[in-house]
Amino acid sequence: MLTINQFSKAAQIPAKTLRYYDEIGLLKPAKIDAVNNYRYYSVQQLADVITIHYLKKYDSSLAEIQQVLKDESFLPTLLNQKQHEMIGKAKHYQKLQEEIATDITALAEGGDFMLYKDQxxxxxxxxxxxFSVRETINIKNFGQLMEKLFSEMKIAEIQPMGAPMAIYHSDEYTPENYDLELAVPIQEVNKSTRELPAYQAAKLAFKGNYQEMPAVYASLSQWIAENNYHLIDSPFEYYETDPSEAAPDENEVIVYFPVVRS
Structure with missing residues (x-):
């Protein structure tokens, strides 16, 4: 058995870190002296320290590391999962590099930073x-409301003739309490349907990560102001791709701002 200082030296890890691992239940000493409370570790536990070191390097969570230490059979699954996550991150950062290069070029040419006004x-x-459902919801429950829309479509035997859409009715952005209508265009007209009138509208067809949608809305708002228009009704979006199937950077959304000349 090794004292905590001996184990610390052998594992090349500070004793205070070992005490912290003990406190959080990640790596318990093999033995604690009942008289003086000294911690003792077995030589075999050095392998656990190495496992912890590598899994932390791979951005594993505490719960994931604990699961591996309890059951080594989980290790291949976790490593494959981390490899998949790293490939996704690499693609994400490659996309960011391309966007930064585009923004640098735009700035050098006197253009706008991260705006889409030219589109x-x-x-x-x-x-x-x-055919639609409309509720005031927390925007993080968007998917649940979309599921409700398709469930009610199935019950009503409604056949959509276009991409699903969202209409944002709130006067301001209040994500925890948003007046949201989700809908699908249909051909049949009955008491459960409503008409969306024709509008003159500023339109932007966006392809990319949904995290960039604030820049899309800012671009449309700025374009409207610069061209002497003003918004006359709620903005609406058409979702040309299914986010559950498309890659995050391949989402396609068409945004309309109904406008009239000021």
Whole structure:
């Protein structure tokens, strides 16, 4: 058996770290003297320290490391999971590198930083009949409301004739308490449907990560102001791709801001 100082030296890890591992239940001493409370470790526990070191390096959580120390059979699964996460992060940072290069070029040429104003078009949106659900929700429950929409469509035997959409009715961005309507365009007209009128609208077709949507909305708002328009109704979006199937950077959303000349 090794004292905590001997084990610390052998494992090349500070004794205070070993005490912390003991406190959180990650690596308990093999023995604690009942008289003086001295901690003692077995030589075999050096392998656990090495495991902890490498799994921390791979950004494993405390719970994941604890699971491996309790059951070594989980290790291959965890390593494969971490490899998959790292590949995803590498792709994400590669995309960020490309975006930074684009922004640097835009700034050098006197353009706007992270804005999409050059992609905005003034169009006439068509009149559409919608089957929809509308609730005031926490925006993080967006997916649950979408599930409710499709569930009610199934019950009503509604066949969509276009991409699902969202209409944001709140006057300000209040994510915990948002007045949100989710809908699908349909051909049938009955008492459970409503009409979305035709609008003159500023349109932006966006492809990318949903985290960039604030820049999309800022671009549309700035374009409207600079071109002497003002918003006359709630913005709405069409989701051309399914986020559960598309890669995060491959999502396609078409955003409309109904406007009129100021």
């Amino acid at each position: 905005i078009k003034l169009v006439n949106s068509p009149t559409q009949h919608l």
